[in-house]
Amino acid sequence: MAKILIIDDDPGFRKMIDLALTRANHEVIVAKDGVEGVERFKVDAPDMVISDIVMPEKEGIETIREIRALSQSVPIVAMSGGGANVGLQYLDVAHKLGASEIISKPFRPSELVALVKQLLSPQT
Amino acid sequence: MRAIKELFDTGGFSPHGFCLAWDQFLIWTGAISDSVIAIAYFSIPIALAVFLVKRRDIIFPSVFFLFGTFILLCGATHVLGAVTVWFPIYRLETTFKVLTATVSLATAIMLWPVMPRALALPNLTTLRNMNHALANEVEQRGQAEKLQRSANEKLQAQSTERDWSEQRFKLLVEAVANYAILMLDNAGVVTSWNTGAERIKGYKDSEILGEHFSRFYTEEDVAAGKPQRALDIAAIQGRFEDEGWRVRKDSSRFWASVVITALRGADGQLLGYGKVTRDLTERRRMQQVLTDANAALEARVLERTKSLTTLTARLEAEILERTAAEETRREATELLEATFDSAPFPLLVTNGVGDVLMWSKAGETLFGFSEQELIAGGAVQLVPGGGDEGLSRLREAARSAPRQLELQLASRAGRALDLRLHVTPLFQPDGTRRATVTMVEDLTQKKLVEAQLRQSQKMEAIGTLTGGMAHDFNNHLGIIIGNLDLLRETRRDDLELNELTGEALDAAMRGADLTRSLLAFARRQPLRPTRLELDILIGGVVKLLSRMVGDDIEIDVTHADNVCAIVADPAQLEASLTNLVTNARDAMPQGGKVTISTSHRQLDKDYAVVNSDVLPGSYALIEVTDSGHGMTPEVQSRIFEPFFTTKDERGTGLGLSMVFGFMKQSGGHISVYSELGVGTTFRLYFPCSNAPEDRQLDLRPDGPLAGKGETILAVEDNISLRRIVVRQLRALGYQVLEANDGPEALVTLESQKIDLLFTDVVMPGKIDGFALADAAVARWPGVKVILTSGFPQSRFTDAMKPRPYPLLSKPYRKGNLAQMIRSVLDGNAELPNS
Numbered sequence: 019m020a021k022i023l024i025i026d027d028d029p030g031f032r033k034m035i036d037l038a039l040t041r042a043n044h045e046v047i048v049a050k051d052g053v054e055g056v057e058r059f060k061v062d063a064p065d066m067v068i069s070d071i072v073m074p075e076k077e078g079i080e081t082i083r084e085i086r087a088l089s090q091s092v093p094i095v096a097m098s099g100g101g102a103n104v105g106l107q108y109l110d111v112a113h114k115l116g117a118s119e120i121i122s123k124p125f126r127p128s129e130l131v132a133l134v135k136q137l138l139s140p141q142t
Numbered sequence: 143m144r145a146i147k148e149l150f151d152t153g154g155f156s157p158h159g160f161c162l163a164w165d166q167f168l169i170w171t172g173a174i175s176d177s178v179i180a181i182a183y184f185s186i187p188i189a190l191a192v193f194l195v196k197r198r199d200i201i202f203p204s205v206f207f208l209f210g211t212f213i214l215l216c217g218a219t220h221v222l223g224a225v226t227v228w229f230p231i232y233r234l235e236t237t238f239k240v241l242t243a244t245v246s247l248a249t250a251i252m253l254w255p256v257m258p259r260a261l262a263l264p265n266l267t268t269l270r271n272m273n274h275a276l277a278n279e280v281e282q283r284g285q286a287e288k289l290q291r292s293a294n295e296k297l298q299a300q301s302t303e304r305d306w307s308e309q310r311f312k313l314l315v316e317a318v319a320n321y322a323i324l325m326l327d328n329a330g331v332v333t334s335w336n337t338g339a340e341r342i343k344g345y346k347d348s349e350i351l352g353e354h355f356s357r358f359y360t361e362e363d364v365a366a367g368k369p370q371r372a373l374d375i376a377a378i379q380g381r382f383e384d385e386g387w388r389v390r391k392d393s394s395r396f397w398a399s400v401v402i403t404a405l406r407g408a409d410g411q412l413l414g415y416g417k418v419t420r421d422l423t424e425r426r427r428m429q430q431v432l433t434d435a436n437a438a439l440e441a442r443v444l445e446r447t448k449s450l451t452t453l454t455a456r457l458e459a460e461i462l463e464r465t466a467a468e469e470t471r472r473e474a475t476e477l478l479e480a481t482f483d484s485a486p487f488p489l490l491v492t493n494g495v496g497d498v499l500m501w502s503k504a505g506e507t508l509f510g511f512s513e514q515e516l517i518a519g520g521a522v523q524l525v526p527g528g529g530d531e532g533l534s535r536l537r538e539a540a541r542s543a544p545r546q547l548e549l550q551l552a553s554r555a556g557r558a559l560d561l562r563l564h565v566t567p568l569f570q571p572d573g574t575r576r577a578t579v580t581m582v583e584d585l586t587q588k589k590l591v592e593a594q595l596r597q598s599q600k601m602e603a604i605g606t607l608t609g610g611m612a613h614d615f616n617n618h619l620g621i622i623i624g625n626l627d628l629l630r631e632t633r634r635d636d637l638e639l640n641e642l643t644g645e646a647l648d649a650a651m652r653g654a655d656l657t658r659s660l661l662a663f664a665r666r667q668p669l670r671p672t673r674l675e676l677d678i679l680i681g682g683v684v685k686l687l688s689r690m691v692g693d694d695i696e697i698d699v700t701h702a703d704n705v706c707a708i709v710a711d712p713a714q715l716e717a718s719l720t721n722l723v724t725n726a727r728d729a730m731p732q733g734g735k736v737t738i739s740t741s742h743r744q745l746d747k748d749y750a751v752v753n754s755d756v757l758p759g760s761y762a763l764i765e766v767t768d769s770g771h772g773m774t775p776e777v778q779s780r781i782f783e784p785f786f787t788t789k790d791e792r793g794t795g796l797g798l799s800m801v802f803g804f805m806k807q808s809g810g811h812i813s814v815y816s817e818l819g820v821g822t823t824f825r826l827y828f829p830c831s832n833a834p835e836d837r838q839l840d841l842r843p844d845g846p847l848a849g850k851g852e853t854i855l856a857v858e859d860n861i862s863l864r865r866i867v868v869r870q871l872r873a874l875g876y877q878v879l880e881a882n883d884g885p886e887a888l889v890t891l892e893s894q895k896i897d898l899l900f901t902d903v904v905m906p907g908k909i910d911g912f913a914l915a916d917a918a919v920a921r922w923p924g925v926k927v928i929l930t931s932g933f934p935q936s937r938f939t940d941a942m943k944p945r946p947y948p949l950l951s952k953p954y955r956k957g958n959l960a961q962m963i964r965s966v967l968d969g970n971a972e973l974p975n976s
Binding site for chain 1: 612613614615616617618619620621622623624625627628631650654657658
């Protein structure tokens with residue numbers, strides 16, 4: 019049972035992840051973009067953050083950087099379906115900037131649940 | 143006898159008076175006889191007279207005279223005897239007889255007194271002897287006379303000569319009118335005076351003889367004692383010579399040349415002086431005129447010389463100017479020719495009728511025809527075969543204003559050339575065509591690069607498009623897959639729903655695979671690159687591949703020793719190799735062989751120019767070669783495009799696209815070479831990695847590998863590489879000088895103190911890195927050297943062996959550079975031959 023912040027601009031995707039994680043007994047907080055995500059992170063102090071990379075308003079990478087600045091320890095999962103800009107490996111960059119794990123869209127809900135479980139386990 | 147008797151016969155005849163008259167015969171005989179006798183008698187005295195006249199020496203002329211007269215009278219008597227036959231002039235006859243008698247008597251009387259004297263006359267013999275003696279005497283006397291005459295003649299001649307000489311001398315002295323010749327006695331008194339003296343000085347003999355010669359001198363000279371001094375000098379030295387003014391009788395002055403000679407007798411006694419004076423007034427005047435003329439001439443010559451000098455100077459200046467102009471012109475021509483030949487593109491100049499005038503070096507290089515060949519054979523050689531169309535276009539272009547045209551020709555070796563011709567006609571002032579300048583722009587390489595670039599841009603565009611699409615698809619697919627999964631979990635027991643959602647989920651998962659491939663091509667797949675040793679990786683994957691391709695296909699693997707490590711995602715590399723080998727298998731339905739080989743490759747600038755996505759440097763190369771059916775050029779040009787496939791429904795058209803994207807994403811490069819019916823080779827180039835060593839080095843400015851202000855001369859002809867190394871060296875704390883090539887480096891070495899020479903090995907020009915290093919060390923033994931090259935050290939084994947310089951292979955990392963420079967400067971470098 020953990021409090022997980024999901025940041026994604028796609029409502030379908032938010033809803034799908036929300037459902038998957040809720041079913042896995044996690045408390046889910048959602049944000050529609052990076053700005054809102056950072057606000058929610060400050061307010062709700064989630065145990066984990068799952069953020070899309072390519073988003074309007076605030077890029078996921080910037081969001082991850084800001085959240086990592088607020089907390090060195092919170093696990094962050096970066097996810098992406100690939101980028102529109104040539105030459106930038108967002109997920110690689112995100113990983114280097116502090117994302118604990120990365121996951122490529124599309125993924126199975128079970129994969130994400132397993133990943134969350136792995137990151138929340140005290141051994142890691 | 144009878145006749146004589148008849149002559150004296152007196153019988154029958156009367157005395158003369160009687161019978162003589164009428165006997166005709168007698169009369170006439172007597173008369174004729176008398177006449178003959180008379181004629182004979184008359185001739186005798188004539189002969190005598192002639193004899194006497196001729197011989198005057200005959201003595202006794204009176205006897206001869208009397209005898210002559212007697213004979214003459216006898217003759218007359220006979221004449222009268224004949225005459226008296228007819229004419230009785232007896233008285234006359236008698237008279238003549240009396241005269242005859244008288245004379246004959248006188249003659250007879252005269253003979254006697256003469257007789258003794260006549261007898262005394264010598265006879266013939268005596269005379270002959272006497273004559274002989276006389277002849278001898280005469281001969282002797284003649285000889286004596288001859289001798290005497292000869293002696294006389296000699297004497298006469300001598301005498302004549304002496305006379306003549308004296309006479310001549312006298313005449314000479316007298317006749318010399320141009321010289322005053324006079325004799326002076328010991329005291330200087332004139333004793334002799336010639337005509338010349340009279341003419342020159344104006345005195346007659348009578349006026350001057352006995353006078354002192356000082357009167358010929360000017361008053362000033364006399365007052366100065368010159369006359370006496372002249373005599374004294376002549377007396378002492380034998381001769382005195384002088385020139386000066388002298389005075390004539392009429393007090394006029396003349397310029398005289400004077401020679402006074404002392405005359406001495408045999409005993410040396412001074413007898414007097416001979417004085418010869420010459421009037422040089424005229425000569426002096428002439429000399430003066432001459433001197434004046436000379437002076438004038440000299441002045442004119444000076445003036446002329448001056449003007450000539452000025453003229454010469456002007457001419458020289460003009461010549462200098464002209465020479466300089468010619469030099470300038472020559473230099474300009476040379477410069478023009480050099481410029482012409484230095485043009486990087488071919489230049490062709492033809493005259494008004496199309497004959498080739500000039501053809502630049504670049505043209506020779508590009509087309510393979512020399513200027514001489516073009517001049518001799520014409521520009522038509524450049525458009526062989528079906529070049530008629532090109533030629534007519536060229537001619538058309540040459541006729542009008544400057545214009546460009548593009549066409550394809552071939553080099554002599556048959557290489558196709560894409561060209562753009564810039565044709566510029568040059569016109570005379572009258573509008574006729576003077577020449578045509580054709581600049582040839584070689585577009586072959588450019589077109590090739592453009593084609594590459596187009597292909598590259600096309601792939602890039604497709605990548606961008608597919609990448610963007612894939613992103614959205616992934617999101618959609620993520621929602622579909624996620625919801626399907628959640629639905630299946632919710633209605634786990636509903637078998638039908640599970641079956642239907644299972645189908646949908648499979649399709650969504652295939653879609654997800656597709657988008658993943660597209661992202662791989664678009665270079666947006668997440669990679670986990672690590673340092674790889676290719677031989678290990680390939681050795682691992684080949685086992686799997688062998689099982690995959692089946693028994694009909696043999697997989698052969700070869701590794702070179704010097705292959706560098708690379709940094710890449712191993713899973714993606716394995717996937718790429720699998721993809722290529724699968725394609726190879728599909729290209730060999732009857733079986734065959736696949737070769738996977740690795741090697742080290744240096745991709746140079748030229749390669750990088752043609753392949754715009756490649757950086758020059760060291761690469762690890764993986765070649766995958768099959769012996770399949772090969773591909774057409776058209777197929778080759780499209781194989782990396784997403785969804786392009788030759789395998790009909792079996793292929794997705796994304797396999798090679800993924801490989802392409804992976805290679806790009808890994809900083810590598812892929813190329814394909816294929817021949818129909820022979821096979822295909824794919825080449826995967828991965829940049830060499832030096833990453834592990836880098837991480838170990840401390841490159842901080844105050845670290846152990848930093849510079850301590852030493853001066854390094856970096857020699858590199860590639861300006862980009864030079865900029866990089868200069869920046870790196872400065873960052874490390876070194877003073878850095880840079881040079882483009884060997885000669886420039888030597889100039890820098892001459893003027894600056896250098897601690898270390900860091901030079902590229904392969905450089906244009908005669909001085910390569912080895913030669914530069916050798917020269918630098920020979921001249922400045924303290925200079926340290928590091929060589930660098932894009933080629934590995936093995937390439938220079940022979941050249942490196944005798945040389946103590948370390949070589950840093952490109953590409954190198956900053957850490958390698960710092961480490962080697964520090965080692966060499968600190969004297970603990972590991973030398974290649976040590």
